Amino acid sequence: MAKKTENLSFEESISALEQIVAELEKGDIPLDKALSQFEQGIALVRQSQSKLEQAQQKVSVLLQEDGKAKLKPFIEEE
Numbered sequence: 001m002a003k004k005t006e007n008l009s010f011e012e013s014i015s016a017l018e019q020i021v022a023e024l025e026k027g028d029i030p031l032d033k034a035l036s037q038f039e040q041g042i043a044l045v046r047q048s049q050s051k052l053e054q055a056q057q058k059v060s061v062l063l064q065e066d067g068k069a070k071l072k073p074f075i076e077e078e
Helices: 010-026 031-062
Strands: none
């Protein structure tokens, strides 16, 4: 992976994680490489979770009215 985990966008992190999972699921890689890939996957998951939490906090701030957060349910448009 060219970029460090911290420098990846959320979408890039998910894509990299999907590639790692696919490689690990094949099961034909040496143990040392599998452990390295697993460690990288854990770092990607933690980074992605952090980015999601930051986005959630931003949304909460944007939805504040009169100093009180009013979260509104997400209604998916069809």
